[in-house]
Amino acid sequence: MIPPEFEYHAPTTLSDAVSLLNELGDEAKVLAGGHSLLPMMKMRFAEPAHLIDLNKIDQLRGIREEDGLIKIGAMTVENDILDSALLQQKASLLPKAVKLIADPQVRNRGTIGGDIAHGDPANDHPAIMKAMDATFVIAGPDGERSVKAVDFFHGTYMTDMAENEILAEIHIAPLPANAGTAYVKLKRKTGDWATAAAAVVLQMDGDKVAMVRIGLTNVADMALRATDAEALLVGNTLSDEVLSKVVQAVTAICDPAEDLRGDAEYKTAMAGEMTKRAILQAAGKLGE
Amino acid sequence: MGKKLVSMNINGRKVEEAVEPRTLLIHFLREQMNLTGAHIGCETSHCGACTVDIDGKSVKSCTHLAIQCDGSDVLTVEGLAQDGVLHAVQEGFYQEHGLQCGFCTPGMLVRSYRLLQENPNPTEEEIRAGISGNLCRCTGYQNIVKAVQYAAKKLQETATA
Numbered sequence: 001m002i003p004p005e006f007e008y009h010a011p012t013t014l015s016d017a018v019s020l021l022n023e024l025g026d027e028a029k030v031l032a033g034g035h036s037l038l039p040m041m042k043m044r045f046a047e048p049a050h051l052i053d054l055n056k057i058d059q060l061r062g063i064r065e066e067d068g069l070i071k072i073g074a075m076t077v078e079n080d081i082l083d084s085a086l087l088q089q090k091a092s093l094l095p096k097a098v099k100l101i102a103d104p105q106v107r108n109r110g111t112i113g114g115d116i117a118h119g120d121p122a123n124d125h126p127a128i129m130k131a132m133d134a135t136f137v138i139a140g141p142d143g144e145r146s147v148k149a150v151d152f153f154h155g156t157y158m159t160d161m162a163e164n165e166i167l168a169e170i171h172i173a174p175l176p177a178n179a180g181t182a183y184v185k186l187k188r189k190t191g192d193w194a195t196a197a198a199a200v201v202l203q204m205d206g207d208k209v210a211m212v213r214i215g216l217t218n219v220a221d222m223a224l225r226a227t228d229a230e231a232l233l234v235g236n237t238l239s240d241e242v243l244s245k246v247v248q249a250v251t252a253i254c255d256p257a258e259d260l261r262g263d264a265e266y267k268t269a270m271a272g273e274m275t276k277r278a279i280l281q282a283a284g285k286l287g288e
Numbered sequence: 289m290g291k292k293l294v295s296m297n298i299n300g301r302k303v304e305e306a307v308e309p310r311t312l313l314i315h316f317l318r319e320q321m322n323l324t325g326a327h328i329g330c331e332t333s334h335c336g337a338c339t340v341d342i343d344g345k346s347v348k349s350c351t352h353l354a355i356q357c358d359g360s361d362v363l364t365v366e367g368l369a370q371d372g373v374l375h376a377v378q379e380g381f382y383q384e385h386g387l388q389c390g391f392c393t394p395g396m397l398v399r400s401y402r403l404l405q406e407n408p409n410p411t412e413e414e415i416r417a418g419i420s421g422n423l424c425r426c427t428g429y430q431n432i433v434k435a436v437q438y439a440a441k442k443l444q445e446t447a448t449a
Binding site for chain 1: 308310315331333334336339345346352399417420421
């Protein structure tokens with residue numbers, strides 16, 4: 001399979017990329033790691049007349065700590081997230097989850113920004129970003145603006161970004177040293193999308209939950225933040241009774257699409273189970 | 289759309305070629321460079337039969353444009369053997385019967401080569417995770433794991449000899 005013809009552009013600065021995108025309009029698509037867009041082009045689901053490759057823009061890559069925030073360039077590849085000592089130490093949810101995304105070759109090309117901006121509810125980073133309460137920096141012709149992850153996703157392949165904007169950077173607050181994290185993903189095989197997955201950031205105060213954030217992957221038309229379930233946990237112990245209420249609150253918000261991974265009922269039940277396991281893992285009560 | 293000139297280093301040889309922007313690296317290698325070692329399998333970045341190295345990283349060449357390799361170093365399975373002597377990973381697959389039909393083998397070899405560059409002494413679990421992007425429908429992977437272990441041992445012996 002060969003993609004349809006297109007004009008190729010490889011700008012070396014973000015501002016050149018934004019100008020090009022603004023000028024070419026909806027004729028153009030932005031190319032990150034290409035592991036969603038190129039297959040879609042091969043199958044003629046996407047036929048952009050222009051492809052703007054972001055891979056030569058060095059300023060969009062890298063992970064750094066600055067002004068009390070961890071800043072991840074949108075073109076940072078998954079394997080660089082996996083290997084980042086800074087993230088392992090201060091935002092361990094990301095490397096833990098990335099280990100479950102795709103395979104080694106794909107992680108050498110696939111980028112965090114591409115995974116987010118594509119708006120596919122099956123992608124893993126949207127739920128991870130919601131559980132990390134991340135902020136996205138978006139570049140457009142009029143400069144940069146910031147959007148919280150919880151406000152960014154609007155539906156399948158729909159995000160807060162306009163057609164002339166590019167996701168530039170992801171900002172997350174370092175987690176407190178006593179915070180636990182877990183990403184539990186049910187999938188049929190390496191490289192598969194989640195049947196259901198849960199991302200959890202959890203802080204305990206003694207045997208009670210002090211803070212928790214829960215993100216859910218692939219159980220609705222966008223990644224979900226399970227705020228009702230979070231409220232049931234805060235101030236309580238992780239008893240069976242509390243956890244079963246949490247599972248109910250999670251399954252109440254799921255609305256998955258039926259596919260070869262299962263019907264809606266099964267996926268919904270798995271979202272509850274993955275959440276329960278992720279909470280217990282993050283609390284150190286269940287092995288990985 | 290017009291062709292554009294790209295130059296890259298393939299298996300240590302510098303080439304300059306005109307390519308259409310839409311030409312995938314796998315097609316460029318096989319049809320323009322006559323390097324037919326890397327195979328076209330699933331064409332959707334799942335099977336790993338098309339795996340090559342780009343600038344020292346394993347990549348699936350079915351999901352990468354040739355034009356993106358301008359200025360890069362590319363290594364294919366044809367570049368593994370030196371002066372007619374098989375590389376340790378190739379010898380390992382031969383000695384441990386790490387293939388049956390052979391279709392996945394070029395991708396397995398190039399991926400195994402890179403895995404051992406990144407992690408010279410991997411555990412069995414690390415080998416299995418390391419080649420998880422390469423599918424084999426014949427062997428059941430057992431002999432492939434043994435082949436990579438054979439190569440790891442041989443490379444380490446050579447390094448300390």
